[in-house]
Amino acid sequence: MLPRMKTRQKVLVLYLANSALDAPVIAWAVYDGTGQTLHMAGDDDTPPYATGLxxxxxxxxxxxxxxxxxxxxxxxxxxxxxxxxxxxxxxVEVAP
Structure with a gap:
């Protein structure tokens, strides 16, 4: 029997220039519940997305x-x- 995959959550926090989802990202943080990423995406100067949209x-x-x-x-x-x-x-599905 194959091991059952586990579901884990990744959380992305985007701070936008205004209340519209198509506004530019001015700050961000990423939290990876899979354990695959050990640093925050905000460690560099480029946001993971240009807008929330x-x-x-x-x-x-x-x-x-x-x-x-x-x-x-x-x-x-x-x-x-x-x-x-x-x-x-x-x-995200991850192996046990």
Missing amino acids: DALKDGWRLFQASQLLPHARGEEHDVAYLKYEFFFEQL
Whole structure:
């Protein structure tokens, strides 16, 4: 009997320039639950995708987007955090 494959999750976090999925990626992180990649994709200067839409086209599934909340009056230009965060996943079959 062949060993049964196990399913593992890869998570891709893309921070976009604005709330549209076709906006440019400005920061990112990748977490590989398969154990095949031991570093984050953000270790180099090139994002894995140019936009969130490109990740969707490559088979990543969007499962969370940041809630769109207006800035408080006077804080419209605050850049203390990256507001437009999108979480994607891929389910990958790995050998046991």
